[in-house]
Structures are given as C-alpha cells and as structure tokens.
Amino acid sequence: MKMISLLAGVAAVALSATSALASGPIYQGSVTTHGFFGGTTNNAAAVGAADLLQAFNALPGSVALFTIDSSGFAGNTASTSTTNGATFSLQGNVTPDCAYYFGSANTTVDFGVIGINTSDNNPDAAFEMVGGARELDINSNLAGCNTRNTVTFSKTDLSTTNGAGFDPAQFTNVIPVKLVAKYKAGVVGGTSTVSEQTVTLANTGNQASANTHGAWKSSLDMKLTLSNPNKGLLAGDYTGSVGVTIVAF
Structure with a gap:
C-alpha cells in the first residue's frame, strides 16, 4: 500500500x-x-x-x-507601515491695537471765568487770580495696548495772545499748568508684573514726556493743577492743552 x-x-x-x-x-x-x-x-x-x-x-x-x-x-495597494499620522500647522493673526477710552465726553474743558482780584484798594494784588489753584481730574477706566508701545504725555500752559502789551514784572499772559499722570504698565520684552507709573510735567512751561512699555491695560488718571502766577492776569481768552498718546511700534 x-x-x-x-x-x-x-x-x-x-x-x-x-x-x-x-x-x-x-x-x-x-x-x-x-x-x-x-x-x-x-x-x-x-x-x-x-x-x-x-x-x-x-x-x-x-x-x-x-x-x-x-x-x-x-x-x-500600497506599501504598509506600522507608524502613520500627520502634524497640522495652525495659524492666525491678531492685529495691534491701542486704546484710550473717553466715550462721548467733550474734549473741551471750559473753566469759565477765571476770577481775578478786582478790588480798588489793594494795588499789590490787583488783577491777580483769586480762589487759589484750580484742579481738574481726567480719569479713564481703560487705556493700554496689546503690543509694545510708547505712551506720551504733553501739556501746554494756559495763555492768551492779547496784544495789548504789558510789563512782565507786573503782569503775565500765562497760567501755569502742572500734570501728574498715573497708570500701571510693564517693561518691553519678557514677562513681568505691571507696576504703577507716575509721570509729572511741572508748571514750568510747555512739556512732554514719553515712556515705552510692553503690552499693558490699566485705568489712567491725569490730574491737572492751574497754579496762581502771583501776577496780574492780562485780559483775554486763555487756551492750553493736555494730552496722552499711545502708539504701537
């Protein structure tokens, strides 16, 4: 078999x-x-x-x-592999933005009549500002920028262009303005906790001051003081300005 x-x-x-x-x-x-x-x-x-x-x-x-x-x-139908997958790139863009909120507030601040001494029997104080210094607070609950930026404060004293002519030893056509601004911001580069920034522009002529910062957001308070020049004030319309500018760079 x-x-x-x-x-x-x-x-x-x-x-x-x-x-x-x-x-x-x-x-x-x-x-x-x-x-x-x-x-x-x-x-x-x-x-x-x-x-x-x-x-x-x-x-x-x-x-x-x-x-x-x-x-x-x-x-x-194709070669095999024990490992496979993909990595997807994600991208987008955030535009630079700087903010200073003042809503619909009127940007013209009118002090009205700036009182002077009109007494006929006090020659030393005649025509001088009365009532002491004037103060004004301008407060915003939001200011800042989402990238590095420069914050510039500026002020010009109140003055008039009355062409009457005067003796500068007795009269002045300028009311000095002092500005103190406060806000919180950090330095450019890296990461750090923001700290209070104080900028002071003294009542000694027109001035400006600039600071550079990284991204920041904060309330911003500006306190203005109109000082008594201790001289007779020349008659006329007095104008001046105070400003803050935040510019990304």
Whole structure:
C-alpha cells in the first residue's frame, strides 16, 4: 500500500503575511511524487506542476495532491507601515491695537471765568487770580495696548495772545499748568508684573514726556493743577492743552 502524504489532518493552513498575495494561484501545500522530488514535498513548483497534471488527468491515481488556490485575492495597494499620522500647522493673526477710552465726553474743558482780584484798594494784588489753584481730574477706566508701545504725555500752559502789551514784572499772559499722570504698565520684552507709573510735567512751561512699555491695560488718571502766577492776569481768552498718546511700534 502506497502512503499518501498531505499537510492534512491539520484543520488550518497558515498563510504567510510577510508578502502580498499575488493575483492568481499560489501553490502551497504538498504532493506525494513517488520519487520525482524525493517522495513527499511541499515545493511550490512541484505542487503547481502536479496541479496542472491533475487538470489533464495525467496525475497517477496513487499520487495525493493538496493545493491552496488564492485566485481572487489581491495584494496591498500600497506599501504598509506600522507608524502613520500627520502634524497640522495652525495659524492666525491678531492685529495691534491701542486704546484710550473717553466715550462721548467733550474734549473741551471750559473753566469759565477765571476770577481775578478786582478790588480798588489793594494795588499789590490787583488783577491777580483769586480762589487759589484750580484742579481738574481726567480719569479713564481703560487705556493700554496689546503690543509694545510708547505712551506720551504733553501739556501746554494756559495763555492768551492779547496784544495789548504789558510789563512782565507786573503782569503775565500765562497760567501755569502742572500734570501728574498715573497708570500701571510693564517693561518691553519678557514677562513681568505691571507696576504703577507716575509721570509729572511741572508748571514750568510747555512739556512732554514719553515712556515705552510692553503690552499693558490699566485705568489712567491725569490730574491737572492751574497754579496762581502771583501776577496780574492780562485780559483775554486763555487756551492750553493736555494730552496722552499711545502708539504701537
């Protein structure tokens, strides 16, 4: 009795996953060749040849054949990888913005009549400002900038252009203005806690002062004091100004 050898008696046949399946038969199994290939073999060429011979009934009946036909299976459409993914770049833009809030307030501050001494019996104090110094507070609950910036404060004294002519030892056409501004801001570069900034423009002529800061936001208070020049005031309309400018750079 001739022995017929198969990879049989095994419920499953392991297929290799290390290479893609070709489109068409892959001969994987075993055939008993009775000496052609040294007995029983699972050589793919031998199994394939035996399969073809069986198709033409040319395979001896005593030869057992077991094949696996992969027709209909396709290989991978692209190379495989055990690692995959993507990194997405995110981007946007924030525009620079500087703020100083004063709402719909009138930017013209009218002191009205600036009182003077009109007494007829006091020649030393005649025509001088009375009532002491005048004070004015300008307060905003929001000022600042979202990038590095320069904050500039400026003031011009109240003055009149009356061309009557006068003796500067007795009269003046200028009412001195002092400005003290306070707000909180930090330095340019790096990160730091903001600190109170105080800017003082003395009552000694028209002045300006600039500070540079990193991004900041704060209330901003400006206190103005109109000083008594202790001289007779020349008649006329007096005008001056006080300002704050925040400019990004």
